[in-house]
Amino acid sequence: MRKEAEIFEEYLKTKKLNLTKERKAILNQVFATNGHLEADEIFLRLKKDKKDVSRATVYRTLGLLVDSGLVRKVYLGEDHIHYEHTHGHTHHDHLVCIKCGKVIEFSDKKIEKLQALVCQESGFKELSHTVQIFGYCKDCKE
Amino acid sequence: MRKEAEIFEEYLKTKKLNLTKERKAILNQVFATNGHLEADEIFLRLKKDKKDVSRATVYRTLGLLVDSGLVRKVYLGEDHIHYEHTHGHTHHDHLVCIKCGKVIEFSDKKIEKLQALVCQESGFKELSHTVQIFGYCKDCKE
DNA sequence: CCCTTTTTGAGATTTAGTCTCAATCTAAAC
DNA sequence: GTTTAGATTGAGACTAAATCTCAAAAAGGG
Ligand SMILES: [Mn+2]
Ligand SMILES: [Mn+2]
Ligand SMILES: [Zn+2]
Ligand SMILES: [Zn+2]
Secondary structure, three states: OOOHHHHHHHHHHHOOOOOOHHHHHHHHHHHHOOOOEEHHHHHHHHHHOOOOOOHHHHHHHHHHHHHHOOEEEEOOOOOOOEEEEOOOOOOOEEEEEOOOOOEEEEOOHHHHHHHHHHHHHHOOEEEEEEEEEEEEOOOOOO | OOOHHHHHHHHHHHOOOOOOHHHHHHHHHHHHOOOOEEHHHHHHHHHHOOOOOOHHHHHHHHHHHHHHOOEEEEOOOOOOOEEEEOOOOOOOEEEEEOOOOOEEEEOOHHHHHHHHHHHHHHOOEEEEEEEEEEEEOOOOOO
């Protein structure tokens, strides 16, 4: 498994961009966190760590990380986007509890295969997908 | 197939709310449109039709329509929500072309069944789900 | 060192959506 | 038909996510 900083730097090079200390700090913060992060959380954590970076740079860098394929956006039914790193994880999708907010990850090869089939039938070239199932988790249903 | 206004009125009654002319205008606008609407589009169309309704009322009523089950929110990868009416349609999900913006609808019973199975295994009670597949449509891929 | 390009941060801006509140409407009770 | 409590609305203030602007700073290649 190659290190994510290495991959990111390589990606940046192809765009003639540099891996600055700000970008590295954001990368590290994203990969230090398991689960689903919001942009502002990254901004605030870096501030606490005295690795201050502006909000603009956080958003700009998240965009680069998504483009590089190391990170993806996740829509969890809220009014803002979450991010999760994908490097070193198998692809998965989400069950979202609308009561307690818990997010359960699942992956299902069969579903993925059928989705690929749907795309094939439409002549559609898939780049990514997201599946969200909203409802009540085990603890919240009744 | 029961008329949507009837269903909406019934739903409103259970909440001790009335089907006002503003709510009716919004309902009509939503059901007059096939495809995916944004809140502001509804606001502007009503303005053009001289059936002026405030933005606040549009958002408030869309919330009621979603709660009533006649309409659902659709996330298409943009920074705002789309709405589509569900009454009289079979459930479907979406392929979204990231180049031309086209949205292709699909439905697949097998996928739905497998999703239900995933929920069952997690003890999760599904209320709704959305699947979005992003990529290039037939005309845009190459 | 010079020169060009990249990068950044502060803060302004945009935009979706929500909230407030006073005025108006509704409907049921009298 | 009057009264009255509750529902409804619109204008515009407000919030929050995300983007944009632009001048200053940093980096990189000679
Ligand atoms: Mn996840
Ligand atoms: Mn649709
Ligand atoms: Zn829960
Ligand atoms: Zn297309």
